[in-house]
Amino acid sequence: MSEENLRRRRSIFDLIDEYFEGLEAWAERVRETLLERPSWNCRTCTIEPLRDIIVTSDEVIVTVDLPYAEENTVQVKPISKDTIEVSAKMRRKVSFDDFGITHHRGEFQRFQCRTRIPVPVYMDRIEIRFKRGILEIRLPRKHEYEIPIE
Amino acid sequence: MNEEIRIIERKEIPKGAVMLFGFPDVGLVGVIAASHLISELGLEEVAYIDSRLLPPIIVLHEGLPHSPVRIFGDKRILLAVSETALQGELIYPIMHALIDWGKNREVKMMISISGIPVQDRQDLEELKVFAAASNPDMLKMAQDKGIEILREGYMVGPQAVMLQYCATIGLPALTLLAQCFFQYPDPEAAAKVLEQLENFTGLKVDVSKLLEKGEEIRLKARDMMKRTQQELAKMRKTQEYDIPLYIT
CATH class of the missing domain: 1.20.5 (Single alpha-helices involved in coiled-coils or other helix-helix interfaces)
Known part of the structure; x- marks a missing residue:
């Protein structure tokens, strides 16, 4: 060199x-x-759903894929200033047998997951909608400071 | 033949077939569509990939080992499908090996089945299918069938390599892309693209079971989707959202 x-x-x-x-x-x-862990938990009989987070300039949008979820059982709980918990009951029980898997035993009838929100948000202004089995959670962003433009 | 990738034939391969590709990508559209084609048309495994480039994975079916990348087919079609998310660096050698193999078996056309991610997908009642092709004749054929052309933009993944390589070696190729979720398995998008596929293969495929089993498929496909998401992020798949600087 x-x-x-x-x-x-x-x-x-x-x-x-x-x-x-x-x-x-x-x-x-x-x-x-x-990410390297099973997406199911036999002890709690829960399945971890797929989810996605989009951060825009004024809000954070979290989506969660909840096939078979009963709409009236979908719950979204803020459990700290930067974490939400999503849970939902499924319309039918699903077992490993249903997927042709015989070396594990277990039945599942609930989705459950916790998601950390990467930027400050107003948890008390949460908006939720559920369409086509997709849960959409909108959280307005907290802008704690501004840089003045001279 | 690529020396690092061997394609082992298990049955006699017909000449003049249409070769299809269903690889893990956004919405797992290609894999879901491929899986439905295999069961609806009763396609049999005719060949598989053997390569040390692949991760040390086998897929067990009824207790017996199978390659994660296999070719199914009958007299009319050959369908290459992967049951595992492929790392970005494997896509070039695998696609080139499959295309070279298909060319040697005198396939008449190659079609890649995949998706194109769209924001607020859950609000779309009707999904569009777009096409891109390796040559102007194939593009015209798609237009004549009423399929919208993907005019400008970036394409990332196996279908990108397929179009480029087929254009180079002069093999007619087409990519069909249904609007879909980026991060979630999308059986509706797979059904939509299969409906359009009939225009090019002449094969009528009933998609009613695919739509009925939509929720079950979404649940089953979660783990594969999660692994695919990791590989798509490494491949910078979100570049498909970018607006290109067009250079003439």
């Missing part, structure tokens, strides 16, 4: 880039580790 390249490599911007790349890789490893 030439001297010029070495000098360029040591610039503050390279160091910042390297720091953020490292941080991104670490976050990816943590995320994958957290």
